[in-house]
Amino acid sequence: MSAVHDLDAYFEALLFIAERPLTTGELAGLGEVPDLQAEAALNDLGERLAEDGRGLRLQRLGNEWQLVTAPELGARLAAYAARQEARLSNAALEALAVIAYRQPCTRAEVDRVRGVDSDYVIRSLLHRRLVTEVGRRDTPGRPILLGTTFTFLERFGLTALDDLPPLTSEAAALTALTADAG
Amino acid sequence: MPLEPIPVEADPGAEAPPFELRLDVFSGPLDLLLHLIEARELDVLTVPLAEMADAYVEHLANHPVAPAELADFVGVASQLILLKSRRLLPGEPQPSARTGEDEPDEEELRRRLLEYRALRDAARQLGAWDGERVAFRREPREADLPEAPTEPMPASALADVLGRLAAIPEPEPPPPEVVPREVTIAMQITALREAMGSAGRVVLQTVLAACRSRTEISVTVLAMLELVRRRQATVEQTELFGPILVRRIGSEAGT
Numbered sequence: 001m002s003a004v005h006d007l008d009a010y011f012e013a014l015l016f017i018a019e020r021p022l023t024t025g026e027l028a029g030l031g032e033v034p035d036l037q038a039e040a041a042l043n044d045l046g047e048r049l050a051e052d053g054r055g056l057r058l059q060r061l062g063n064e065w066q067l068v069t070a071p072e073l074g075a076r077l078a079a080y081a082a083r084q085e086a087r088l089s090n091a092a093l094e095a096l097a098v099i100a101y102r103q104p105c106t107r108a109e110v111d112r113v114r115g116v117d118s119d120y121v122i123r124s125l126l127h128r129r130l131v132t133e134v135g136r137r138d139t140p141g142r143p144i145l146l147g148t149t150f151t152f153l154e155r156f157g158l159t160a161l162d163d164l165p166p167l168t169s170e171a172a173a174l175t176a177l178t179a180d181a182g
Numbered sequence: 183m184p185l186e187p188i189p190v191e192a193d194p195g196a197e198a199p200p201f202e203l204r205l206d207v208f209s210g211p212l213d214l215l216l217h218l219i220e221a222r223e224l225d226v227l228t229v230p231l232a233e234m235a236d237a238y239v240e241h242l243a244n245h246p247v248a249p250a251e252l253a254d255f256v257g258v259a260s261q262l263i264l265l266k267s268r269r270l271l272p273g274e275p276q277p278s279a280r281t282g283e284d285e286p287d288e289e290e291l292r293r294r295l296l297e298y299r300a301l302r303d304a305a306r307q308l309g310a311w312d313g314e315r316v317a318f319r320r321e322p323r324e325a326d327l328p329e330a331p332t333e334p335m336p337a338s339a340l341a342d343v344l345g346r347l348a349a350i351p352e353p354e355p356p357p358p359e360v361v362p363r364e365v366t367i368a369m370q371i372t373a374l375r376e377a378m379g380s381a382g383r384v385v386l387q388t389v390l391a392a393c394r395s396r397t398e399i400s401v402t403v404l405a406m407l408e409l410v411r412r413r414q415a416t417v418e419q420t421e422l423f424g425p426i427l428v429r430r431i432g433s434e435a436g437t
Contacts (some may be wrong), residue, residue, distance in 0.1 A: 016320070085313065088217065091210070094301060114210045155316055157314075159317075
């Protein structure tokens, strides 16, 4: 029990001093435990931070982890951090939502869902580092695949992509249907 | 001869268009169509989309969209008009005979609308969180930056560097002819005054003959005109291309 919490505490301290997100593998190597055990300890740490209402949260993107401030404190911290970003336009939010829920997805998919050319707004999302290129689809033309970033999770106070607002069920079914078709 | 100011007349026919502020900006054709359906409190799942054609086209006619997006808006308009025209023409063969189901075009458009609505609602939720729920990561502090080497430096290292610097020869002065010679009207006014000397007059061509460039000649002529404008000199030329005599005003009275 205490050994497990030792690992939590060690990971918490490591993530506190880390200058960049750390991967599960890196943390497991540093903790000298198997990846699965490291992941369990990290999940445990994330849950305890949230349940105890601490000022920090554990954020996960793929197999990378980082400590961030609790989203509930965001508005109050913004005054200190002096970082008030310009609001995103509705068009930019829509394109971002398509990429966030469909990732990895192509520009063409964003255009199709929105029904309008989204090149400009996607470029602004790339520029703001809210989305990034995550690879290329293995289809003719090898279109660029887009995905969201840690900056995206930070900006909207999400600890992981699972925290995204749920899509309405009927729409989620439709989305799945369309994804199967495409 | 003084120049007459050119009268600027306002074109009576060109009145400024009234300033128009539009708040109902739609982010795309589906956004507009969904808005029209919801504004009428109709159900997206069941509303016959053909019935939205008129409202959509009317809105588009009254609220122009950006040229870049016009094609997408018109594309949806044409789909709606197609659906409506099929309803109006009973002789048109129905692509889908199954009762109680949308024909393929309508089904496809409705599916896109529902899909779009879900993402629009999610985008609205994200928009509500934007700036309210930000989670900050630790900013790299100055101490996190790569450190400079901290080994003590012997004072002789400075002397070494200085010695090497001294060995580098001074750059040669640039050749004088590449330096553009700056000639100003003020300079040439002075030159003209000097050339007029105590006699108070000079033939312009003799001054121009000493000029070394076309620019200097132009500036000298401008300087002469400037003197005339200030009423400090008069200019005489008795024949075409003849000598131009520049005479200081008041010189005869002065001497």
